[in-house]
Amino acid sequence: MKIPVMTYTARQLNRATLDRQMLLGREPVGLLSAVDRIVAIQAQEPASPYLALWNRIEGFDPADLDEAFATGVVRKASLMRITLHAVAAADHEVFHHAMLPALRASRLYDKRFKSMNVTIEQADAVLEHLLEFASTPRQKAEIEELLHSHVGDVGEPGVWWALRTYGGLVHAPTGGPWAFGLRPAYQSVTTEPRERMAAVAEMLRRYLTGFGPATVLDMNQFSMLPRTTIREALQSLELVQDGEYYDVPNRTIPDEDTSAPPRLMAMWDSTLLAYADRSRIIPDEYRKVVIRNNGDTLPTLLVDGYVAGVWRPTEAGDVEVTAFHALDEHQWDGIAQEATALRKLLGEREPQVYRRYSRWWSGLPAHAVRTV
Incomplete structure (x- = not known):
């Protein structure tokens, strides 16, 4: 063959x-x-x-x-x-x-x-x-x-x-x-x-x-x-x-x-689910972290085009970002700019979006967690 x-x-x-x-x-x-x-x-x-x-x-x-x-x-x-x-x-x-x-x-x-x-x-x-x-x-x-x-x-x-x-x-x-x-x-x-x-x-x-x-x-x-x-x-x-x-x-x-x-992606964004080989956008070591056993696909952070962490809104109306590996300050600056724009969108609609999925945040492989 x-x-x-x-x-x-x-x-x-x-x-x-x-x-x-x-x-x-x-x-x-x-x-x-x-x-x-x-x-x-x-x-x-x-x-x-x-x-x-x-x-x-x-x-x-x-x-x-x-x-x-x-x-x-x-x-x-x-x-x-x-x-x-x-x-x-x-x-x-x-x-x-x-x-x-x-x-x-x-x-x-x-x-x-x-x-x-x-x-x-x-x-x-x-x-x-x-x-x-x-x-x-x-x-x-x-x-x-x-x-x-x-x-x-x-x-x-x-x-x-x-x-x-x-x-x-x-x-x-x-x-x-x-x-x-x-x-x-x-x-x-x-x-x-x-x-x-x-x-x-x-x-x-x-x-x-x-x-x-x-x-x-x-x-x-x-x-x-x-x-x-x-x-x-x-x-x-x-x-x-x-x-x-x-x-x-x-x-x-x-x-x-x-x-x-950098991008703060929606839950279940199609780019994460449209391929058999999900390493196209999700590193293999993070696949089971962001796509849970029941199919829930978490809101992800993209850095250099690949999943590098997850995000969620805080009760104070900020955005909490969990990075799975080290990011440099230039990358964090870009993430902060995205978070500022996202806060405005959510503030006008639903500041606590996706809050019912907060159970997934325990046990994440966090390298760094920042509120931005």
Whole structure:
């Protein structure tokens, strides 16, 4: 068996990610242009898309993202890896169709669904009623009442647990500091039918525009689609290939010595989770520290393009930074400048963002802890 030769260096791959993810310097672009370039923004925590875009857009105004969610030009929905992402509306249509078999299987073949007194056919039939009902935003209690009238009491987690994942619904803004409050609302959206493999191919092309160069294993990690499906879809795309790495044509790779400013990243930032080889941005010795066993991915500190620690807000409204290894004073100065800007953003929205994850701060491999 011939082993592919990788001609990219580790730092070239790191710089390629930073470049495409707009992390080599904030750029004076509109919000929709930035969302299009980032491709997929992890959105389990309502604040995270805001912090992700703050790290990337020069002069970012969070009200722009509020409006984008409210008008539906940016949608929040269960997509890749069966997790919530914020994506452009056009990408949502493609990604939903590409991911639909995986979204369905994650629920309909789960033992929790199989234990319910309801068939897959019944669940699909009631989905038609749900989509019509949710043409205006509906909250969980309203939806469960509708479903109960059609399929009866099936206990917990209930049919809604399955339908909200694969049914094609998006999260509707409910207010709060980050557009989505503690009681989510859901709304149906109109999508055009698409041939599934064409949708998969387009999703992978979009992935490469924002995260390439990347391997089949990387694409598998990003989407959780089978590798056989990925390889089949890649055959229909016009791509360049270098060893095991695929990329879209005519994209340059920054030099290894390209400078990368410090960044205080959102929880679950997509750059940390979009690759099988997470050493592209997370040193191996820190991977299990910042990505916990239950999947929680902490708000990280990037120094020279790599994870070098974590951060959290303090009760006094400052930012506490834990560095995992020694940093020089020039690097700390850059971090302090970022923290000043972050404090302003949080102060206007939620100074104690991510506070419910504070349990992870005990036992960190701290080399230095500073309040900046």
